[in-house]
Amino acid sequence: MGDPAAQALCAALRDRDWRAARDVLVTVTDPDDQAFCMYAAGRVPDVQEWIGEWADAEPRSTLPLLVRGTHAVHWAWQARGSASASRTREEQFREFHRRLTFAENLLDEVAGRDADDTTARAFLVTAARGRQVGRDEAHRRFAEVVARHPWHRLAHAQMLQYRCAKWFGSDEEMFDFARTAAAKAPAASGLAHLVASAHLEIWLRLRSGEDNRYLQQAEVRAEVRAAADHSVRHPQHGRYAGWPTPHNMFAMAFAVGGDHAAAAEQFRTIGDQVTELPWAYAGNPVRVFRKWRGKVTDSVA
Template structure:
């Protein structure tokens, strides 16, 4: 997403150069930026094959454990795949659980040694879904993050996912959480975009034909505009690490909702910073294709 620190970290991890990775991460003190860098690092292939070298080389440091644990969360979801549970094999679930257990062990050791590490705690919120921890424990993990950094972006996104109907919540609970956060969070955090995520989650559940009609309803578009005004369209909403994600969410909502003027505004701000989600909902193999098609449609070709 255009963040040079995250890019440098990923490049170091691809080279298996943990010393450079360490030196990139140590100066990152902002909790949201730190979590974003680890989120990016999760997507580097093969880290699990050599990360033990870093852990053994610096046993007093929590940083290699954090990288190993955060990466293992994404590695676990890779084993599970993207299919619904009914189409996921027992072998996939076993490997999913094994990798998540590794992630939990690493992340829990990090917070035991450094209780204020909000990045480790935010990834424990993610792991809570996969390990099917009870609601009380999942909420405890989330509140441990926000007690230290109240508007932590990654933790809020992951807690919204926990509250989705496809996991352990409901549409009503998901929207209640998104709307409460949107009303209370400072505009500069961008967290009002949780409302767009909630509408996309409901859109995903609807049959083809009804899905786009849902986003085209006047009350839905009105709420999306209000959430955009409190996040991506607010003067305080700058280009923080990960900024393209909320813009992409609103672009897709407005585009499918038929408000091409509002979509065009978001496409103009995005430029070519297309994100995998939400566009992979339209084409899992090539998210850039639906992004480009809808940008062309919304902007008349000048986007």
Template sequence: MRGQLGMWPFRRSNKQVAVPTLTVDTTEGDPTARALREAGERRDWGAIRDLLTPVTDPDEHAFYLWALADVDGLQDWIGEWIEAEPRSTLPVLVRGAHAVLWAWEARTSARASQVSQDQFKEFWRRLRLAENCLDEVIDRDPDDTTARTFLVTSARGRQVDRTEADRRFDEVVTRHPWHRIAHEQMLQYRCQKWYGSHEEMFEFAREAVAKSPAGSALGHLVVVAHLEKWLDLPVGEDEEYLDDDAVRAEISAAADHSVRHPDYRRRPGWASVHNTFAMGFYKVGDLRSAAGQFEVIGDQVTAWPWQYSNRNPVIPFVACRDEAMAAED
């Protein structure tokens, strides 16, 4: 799942674990995403334009924009590109996408009660900049699903009502019905920790998966919903919730419809989907299925969802992988 904005505190563990040597690759091993980040870090907007222009698939385009938008300091030079190519919407889109992630950087991942007024003011200022840019892109190119997807993301920060949030999401899926990042972000909006409830969250996830074609990556939404509920429960009740045959069966069915279906194909951003299934299977005690996901993943650990267990996601990833793979021996 794309960098979970507004993360709540993780589940702490009393176990002392040595820090492994793996690192999180924000590009998920994708060469185009890596090239985009490198171009952003050296402020080479010409290379960015050349890398992004050929990308026509909405899911891939959004994934690549997210990878680029997370580059530090982009706000310091993006204006040069906008001035150099005023007729292009791409640099405006890049500025808007970056400003969404930049806004959450100002807010931090703490709960609202722990965020200062100055942090909130800067958060909202950056979100206004983001939405102004994204709205401009849409005015000039109404079918730009990436701009609309980042507006789904910013909906939580702007505290828009359900009608507006649904409208933003619908504008994406009417153009690309199974847009993964848009679904991921709308699921977050419907979480109890934001503006929804557990019931609304599960209704959204289950309906999306049921309607999605066989082999769709959207199957992981069901896993996310169960992990979100697990995280919200008191210690003791949380593990009891996951030790349930119905939860185990639903996650397994989602995998059969998704990553374990013969029609499934790995596409840019695939690693976070498999990491989510790996954590889900591990948490419900299905170590054989978890091992199957870890075999696909290899060393391609992603921050989401492991950062829900530890601020250093590599630690729970390696611990769970070792246990799952040992159970296979």
């Protein structure tokens, strides 16, 4: 997403240069920025093959454990794959849980050694879904993050997923969480985009035809507009690590919902910074993004 620190970290990890990775991370002190860097680094292949060298070289540092643990969360989901549970093989589930347990042990160690840490705790919120932990434990993990950084972007996005009906919640819980966060969070946090994300979750579940009509309802469009006014369209909402994500969420919600003037504004801001989600919900993310951008541009020209 064009973030220089995340790009430098990923380059260092691809080169298997833990010293360069360390030098990047010691400069990233903002909790949201650090979480974004780790989220990006999770996509770098083969890190688990060599990252132990860093931990052995600097046993007093929590940074190698943090990189290894956060990366292992994505590594675990790679083992599971993206298919539905009914189409996922038993051996994939076993490897998924083995890797996720490995990740949690590392993240727990970081949290135990660093009382102020938020990144390990945020990734424990992500792991909560895969480990199928109970509601009390999932909420405890989330509370540990927001007690240290109230508007943590990654933790909120992951807790929204936990509260979705497709995981361990319901539509009512999902919207209550999204709307409460949107009402309380400062516009600069961008967390009001959780409202758009929640509506896209409903859209994703509906049958073809019904899905678009849902987003085109007047009350849905009005709520998405209000959420945008308190985040991506607010003057205090600037560019931070991961800033394209909320803009892409609103672009899709506006475009599919028929609010093309609002969508066009988001597409102009995004430029070519297309994100995998939410566009991958409808197929190849780049093709879907281009299709809707072209349709919106033609309609407002």
